[in-house]
Amino acid sequence: MGETQGANRSERRRAMRVPVRGHVVFHSARGPMHGTLDNLSQSGALFDCTSAPEVGELELELRLIDGVGTVGARTVRIERSPRSGVRIAVAFDRVDPAMRTSIDASIVSALAAARRRPILVIDDHRPRRSQLIAALSREGMTPLAPNTALEAIDLLARAQLHVSVCLLAPGFGVASTDLARILSDSFPWVTTTEITDDVDTTMDRVIDAWAQTPVARIGAALG
DSSP: OHHHHHHHHHHHHHHSOEEOOOEEEEEETTEEEEEEEEEEOSSEEEEEESSOOOSSEEEEEEEETTEEEEEEEEEEEEEEOSSSSEEEEEEEEEOOHHHHHHHHHHHHHHHHHHHHOEEEEEOSOHHHHHHHHHHHHHTTOEEEOOSSHHHHHHHHHOGGGOOOEEEESSBTTBOHHHHHHHHHHHOTTOEEEEOOSOHHHHHHHHHHHHHTSHHHHHHHHHO
């Protein structure tokens, strides 16, 4: 029975669409089109793009954290996107073994993030930051506390980390409202939560913010 349950979990993992960061390139009558991945499974993907391709068969170049390759796909749904022009769902018809390995690695990375629960902490007030780091660790989360703005950007840009929540106070000499605006512009998938002197209240906020992220929802779905 244990082996059967393990196999079932593996099949669910492969079939489930998980939030994965990466890029899509495909060709249309207007030339190369670029899109941003929203989610991914072994059988298909959902991505945002400025305009829709022709309905039918597509050659998609997937640029994932663990590899780049081309898959044969067909459009199954096109809808308006709140982030860009359109959101396109595709089903894969042809995927070579190397690309399947890359897709699976990206899925595994997202599931690992669901267990780690990474939280970025930006706060120039060192004693308070230390308290928050300790509280996040006790909650089973993974606090990431960059010492410079460049380090913060690097952590957010690492697709394999899946950082989706950032705790903000004035940091790196920049007001928290300005930091929130910068993050919203450059990393729109990141939810920002303001740090207060009440650590318990701040923790309640970050737990609620994390629970709403796509990465958290896949962890709950797998159980």
